[in-house]
Amino acid sequence: MxxxxxxxxxxxxxxxxxxxxxxxxxxxxxxxxxxxxxxxxxxxxxxxxxxxxxxxxxxxxxxxxxxxxxxxxxxxxxxxxxxxxxxxxxxxxxxxxxxxxxxxxxxxxxxxxxxxxxxxxxxxxxxxxxNCTTAIGLMAVWPLHQLFGLSKMVMSTYQAASGAGQPCMDELMEGTRSVLNGERDVAENKVFAHPLPFNVIPHIDKFQDNGYTKEEMKVTWETRKICGLADDFPVSCTAVRIPTARAHSESIVALFDTPVDIVAARKALEEAPGVKLVDDIENLKYPMPLTATGQYDVEVGRLRRNIAFDNALEFFVCGDQLLRGAxxxxxxxxxxxxxxxxxxxxxxx
Amino acid sequence: MxxxxxxxxxxxxxxxxxxxxxxxxxxxxxxxxxxxxxxxxxxxxxxxxxxxxxxxxxxxxxxxxxxxxxxxxxxxxxxxxxxxxxxxxxxxxxxxxxxxxxxxxxxxxxxxxxxxxxxxxxxxxxxxxxNCTTAIGLMAVWPLHQLFGLSKMVMSTYQAASGAGQPCMDELMEGTRSVLNGERDVAENKVFAHPLPFNVIPHIDKFQDNGYTKEEMKVTWETRKICGLADDFPVSCTAVRIPTARAHSESIVALFDTPVDIVAARKALEEAPGVKLVDDIENLKYPMPLTATGQYDVEVGRLRRNIAFDNALEFFVCGDQLLRGAxxxxxxxxxxxxxxxxxxxxxxx
Structure with a gap:
């Protein structure tokens, strides 16, 4: 060409x-x-x-x-x-x-x-x-949806400072330094709504009328559009900023229309392009920002049959939000x- | 006496x-x-x-x-x-x-x-x-269970280093310092399975046969026993260690037998002993380790009607795991x- x-x-x-x-x-x-x-x-x-x-x-x-x-x-x-x-x-x-x-x-x-x-x-x-959070999560959810037919999804996120840009990353690093050096008990904050060092902030983007943040609703809205699901398809999210530098993590419970098969799920994730199955608990291998940062593939692991719902899987996902997410x-x-x-x-x- | x-x-x-x-x-x-x-x-x-x-x-x-x-x-x-x-x-x-x-x-x-x-x-x-994670979460769940009758619960945790003891806290602080000082790209780890600074570790306590960790199953087992629920009552958890010093946070979706009423839920949490409702999103007030550390009350906030399930609430909880949790x-x-x-x-x- x-x-x-x-x-x-x-x-x-x-x-x-x-x-x-x-x-x-x-x-x-x-x-x-x-x-x-x-x-x-x-x-x-x-x-x-x-x-x-x-x-x-x-x-x-x-x-x-x-x-x-x-x-x-x-x-x-x-x-x-x-x-x-x-x-x-x-x-x-x-x-x-x-x-x-x-x-x-x-x-x-x-x-x-x-x-x-x-x-x-x-x-x-x-x-x-x-949105980075949606893109990362869907890399894991899509192959499973193909197998079992997604019926609902619940997500909680662990989002890195750099998802909010370089000044946020700088604020995390400088703030952490000031606390460790004993200059301050609590770090200063200018770009984040609260100090992020050694803290978590359950608030990303603007609050909506339904009590969710826009970041959380993006996961709902974008999952529906990208996966071609109904306009009222049930997806909920809690989006939380944590003191990591890069790569977002997500805890996901996915409910399906049909019975789930862990072996088939694992195989589908192993074969899915853009996904790296990191799920060897005996050898302490699971998705983490430490290993997912800078990687093209989204790490998926902690895959298990959810014990609270029928036909449901629970898993942990970690992906570089500047790469897969953007x-x-x-x-x-x-x-x-x-x-x-x-x-x-x-x-x- | x-x-x-x-x-x-x-x-x-x-x-x-x-x-x-x-x-x-x-x-x-x-x-x-x-x-x-x-x-x-x-x-x-x-x-x-x-x-x-x-x-x-x-x-x-x-x-x-x-x-x-x-x-x-x-x-x-x-x-x-x-x-x-x-x-x-x-x-x-x-x-x-x-x-x-x-x-x-x-x-x-x-x-x-x-x-x-x-x-x-x-x-x-x-x-x-x-277990600290269970005790903190149930402070919020119990008053809502009294009102609406809990039917299922899904939890994702954000657990502080000190939950694993003082050596873990020291490792987080020393490791963070070594990364910020440029001595190391990745912090050393001895007590944690992986370096915790600027990382998350989705693994607390031993893995069980069902793919959950013991920390996660503790939430299931102890919720059932403390709340007097059935031996197979559906509760699932993903437990994650994050680089905070003290106070565990939890994202919880609670499903109920009867329709939920946000006003009644809010009132019940306001009146519940040991709970502090921190839920004023317009003024950026929600539960955080920064504010929950050292407090006797468990902070509960981000209370909203869950959009994926009928009769369900979603909320964020933060409590001092050495106090309420122990x-x-x-x-x-x-x-x-x-x-x-x-x-x-x-x-x-």
């Missing part, structure tokens, strides 16, 4: 950097050029890449972005809302893969975990990348669109 | 120290003398208390312990198994309140959270104190036994 012109908007952010990494390390399609776009603040700066050389960040404009074949938006929802549709508009626009939540719930815009619903990208110009997923979306013919070089047309 | 002679075995441990604190600060019965018992290693050491003066630790013997009216055992299960029944045996033995898991599941031995089943202590000589609960058991006449001074008989 003709190599693609690829653009990243927000290349200096945590997710943007990881997208560059994924394009360098795991991308299966040929790339002609990588263009990085940023704000006035970052335009002109150079980013050194191993595969694409030293790239100068260009000032973002819709017209420049439209010249690309595919553009990854690693920016906030307001930016995406303002520009995404203009970048992909018309036959000469670029395919846009948006990491924000701006378009996730919009009808007609696919919300995609490629291992689950890659086919929904066919012929589309704008694709939404899911950058890697976005690059895999592009790969899937190359495969199904939705993404190709405009030069070759 | 005639003041009591009180003994503590294991007074230099984390729980033993907290029992002294509770006897000093919140105990409603008069105390004639406090005797502290320890091993050869600690016998002869002195412990300074504000209320009972400077106490020299005595070498433990069953005979000395039997001289007390009530003895708190803050030791491991093997020690309790070897000595508890000898200490309380006969009319001249002492009432024994045991913090270990040695007798929790034994028929005829009450397993007690005083706010729930204090009446089971009546006329008994040996009482088992529950020391405070034990002292409240003694208070309850004073009130129901099971514990009185032998001198006064």
């Amino acid at each position: 003709a190599p693609l012109n690829v653009g990243i908007v927000g290349a200096t952010g945590a997710v943007g950097k990881e997208i560059i990494g994924c394009l360098e390390k795991c991308c299966s399609f040929p790339i002609d050029s990588l263009r990085l776009f940023g704000s006035k603040r970052s335009a002109g700066r150079k980013i050194d890449t191993s595969k694409f050389g030293n790239i100068t960040i260009e000032l973002f404009s819709e017209d420049s972005a439209r010249e690309c074949d595919v553009v990854f938006l690693a920016v906030d929802g307001d930016f995406s809302r303002a520009h995404a549709e203009n970048i992909c508009k018309g036959d000469d626009g670029a395919i846009v893969i948006d990491n924000s939540s701006a378009f996730r719930y919009k009808e007609g815009i696919p919300l995609v975990v490629p291992e689950i619903n890659a086919e929904t990208t066919k012929g589309k110009k704008l694709i939404a990348n899911p 950058a890697l997923n976005a690059v895999l979306v592009a790969e899937a669109m190359v495969k199904n013919g939705s993404l190709k070089s405009k030069n070759a047309m | 005639a003041p009591l002679n009180v003994g503590i075995v294991g007074a230099t441990g984390a729980v033993g120290k907290e029992i002294i604190g509770c006897l000093e600060k919140c105990c409603s019965f008069p105390i004639d003398s406090l005797r502290l018992f320890g091993s050869k290693r600690s016998a002869g050491r002195k412990i300074d208390t504000s209320k009972f003066g400077n106490i020299t630790i005595e070498l433990f013997s069953e005979d000395s312990a039997r001289e007390c009216d009530v003895v708190f055992l803050a030791v491991d299960g093997d020690f309790s198994r070897a000595h508890a029944e000898n200490i309380c045996k006969g009319d001249d033995g002492a009432i024994v309140i045991d913090n270990s898991s040695a007798f929790r599941y034994k028929e005829g031995i009450p397993l007690v959270v005083p706010e729930i089943n204090a009446e089971t202590t009546k006329g008994k000589k040996l009482i088992a104190n529950p 020391a405070l609960n034990a002292v409240l058991v003694a208070e309850a036994m004073v009130k129901n006449g099971s514990l009185k001074s032998k001198n006064a008989m």
Whole structure:
């Protein structure tokens, strides 16, 4: 195939950097050029890449972005809302893969975990990348749903500081240091609602009228859309920030329509792309941030028949929220669109 | 009433120290003398208390312990198994309140959270104190069970390092320091199965044949016994160690036999002894280790109607595992036994 012109908007952010990494390390399609776009603040700066050389960040404009074949938006929802549709508009626009939540719930815009619903990208110009918590959890849930038919899901999360961006990560590290050094009994907090060091905060994103947070409802809303389930399909979540640096963990109880078979479940997870079954309790192997950080695969383990419900499994999942939860997923979306013919070089047309 | 002679075995441990604190600060019965018992290693050491003066630790013997009216055992299960029944045996033995898991599941031995089943202590000589995770969670679940009739429960825990003892707490702090100082990429681990700093470990206590850990099954077994539920009552738990110092948190979904009413649930929790409703999301108030540590009351918040099940509530609980989960609960058991006449001074008989 003709190599693609690829653009990243927000290349200096945590997710943007990881997208560059994924394009360098795991991308299966040929790339002609990588263009990085940023704000006035970052335009002109150079980013050194191993595969694409030293790239100068260009000032973002819709017209420049439209010249690309595919553009990854690693920016906030307001930016995406303002520009995404203009970048992909018309036959000469670029395919846009948006990491924000701006378009996730919009009808007609696919919300995609490629291992689950890659086919929904066919012929589309704008694709939404899911919330990290949902994407990580569904990597484990989907293969089991294929076997037994999901009927309900309950999730509790253990989410890392960096899920809220680099300043949050810095606040955790600095705050932890200040407590350990005895400078403060309780760490200072500016970006988090409360001090995170040696604490947990059961509050991520805004509260909704039903008492759930938006982060929790994202798991409900996005599970339904990605898995093609009913609009009232029962999924509940408690989302909790904990003092870890990177990789989100999730405790999941999944109820099914049909009897569960642990051997078949284990086999399905072993064979599922993007999943690493880490479930050898005799040798103390189970999913942990320590081992899941920086890995493309989502770790799944502690798989057991739930003892409170019939036809239910309980398991623990841990995945790198910047990779599976964002950058890697976005690059895999592009790969899937190359495969199904939705993404190709405009030069070759 | 005639003041009591009180003994503590294991007074230099984390729980033993907290029992002294509770006897000093919140105990409603008069105390004639406090005797502290320890091993050869600690016998002869002195412990300074504000209320009972400077106490020299005595070498433990069953005979000395039997001289007390009530003895708190803050030791491991093997020690309790070897000595508890000898200490309380006969009319001249002492009432024994045991913090270990040695007798929790034994028929005829009450397993007690005083706010729930204090009446089971009546006329008994040996009482088992529950696992900290169970005791903390049930403080919230019990008042709701009274209202709506519990039918199933799902719990995921966020457990602090100190739940596993002082060496574990030290390992977390030292390990965190070594990572922050750049001495090590990953902290050393000796007492935990894996490094805990900036990590989570979904494994507490031994694995059972059904894939659950013993810590998880304790929640199932002890919930049934304390709440007087059926032997097969459906409760499931995922127990996870996280890098916090003190106070365990729990995400709980509780299903009920009858329709739930949030206003009534809130009122019941507000009025429940030992519970503090911390649930003012507009002002960012919810249970957290930061606020629950050192508090006698268990914090309950994030109360909401669960969206995946009919007749179900979802909430977040945080309690000091050394207090409600151990020391405070034990002292409240003694208070309850004073009130129901099971514990009185032998001198006064």
